[in-house]
Amino acid sequence: MVKFLFSLGCYPGEPLTVISRKKNNLVLAVKDARYNIDTELAKTIKI
Numbered sequence: 001m002v003k004f005l006f007s008l009g010c011y012p013g014e015p016l017t018v019i020s021r022k023k024n025n026l027v028l029a030v031k032d033a034r035y036n037i038d039t040e041l042a043k044t045i046k047i
Helices: 002-007 039-044
Strands: 016-021 025-030 033-038
Touching: 025 039, 033 039
Parallel strands: none
Antiparallel strands: 016 025, 025 033
């Protein structure tokens, strides 16, 4: 999981912004990119 998050540019201390929430998905902004992730993946990310 850590390698996958690193591939998205998500490093410890990197700010994440939740753009929108849908029933089973979140749209996150990391740096200049946006990603659509499911809620199960979102639960693995510690804030």
